[in-house]
């Protein structure tokens with residue numbers, strides 16, 4: 001019995017948890033939930049994830065966890081080494097705040113159900129998220145303190161687990177991250193690590209290559 005991650009290759013919230021699982025060095029199984037084919041709404045899945053979203057982490061004993069940030073917090077508590085949060089309480093809170101800029105300040109506005117709603121109102125779903133992505137990434141960059149190699153110091157944390165997928169989404173939605181040089185430098189250091197490189201959307205078994 002192993003951990004199972006119910007997820008989708010291009011989901012940024014799934015991507016966060018893939019990175020965290022890899023950083024912790026845990027063995028896990030990939031279970032595809034194709035959100036473009038609406039598999040997240042299947043009855044068998046909504047019992048696992050009441051919000052009908054990916055990711056869901058299934059524990060070896062069959063219990064389910066949803067919401068990527070609580071999943072990463074669970075992994076940190078259940079498997080403390082190597083840490084993915086700083087030790088100092090203030091630094092931990094600041095790191096969580098960086099993750100929240102992306103988790104609550106950007107991702108919900110680019111989510112599939114949101115862009116589908118925008119389309120249903122006659123809006124341009126390709127353009128709609130750009131302002132929120134740009135403003136949120138600018139806020140993330142402004143919120144960085146110190147000159148650490150990663151978002152919260154000298155080791156990768158949950159803030160980086162959120163940042164790298166969000167930069168991938170930014171490109172997909174037509175936002176050029178070149179305007180955020182500090183974020184690009186952090187991304188480059190992250191992607192040099194196998195935990196991040198192996199979690200990339202195009203490396204996943206369900207990736208659709210165009």
Ligand SMILES: N[C@@H](CCC(=O)N[C@@H](CS)C(=O)NCC(=O)O)C(=O)O
Nearest residue numbers: 011012013035053054067068112113
């Ligand atoms: N706050 C949730 C967000 C999860 C989420 O929005 N997942 C998206 C993919 S990144 C999803 O499943 N979307 C399906 C839909 O909108 O129908 C988390 O962090 O896990």
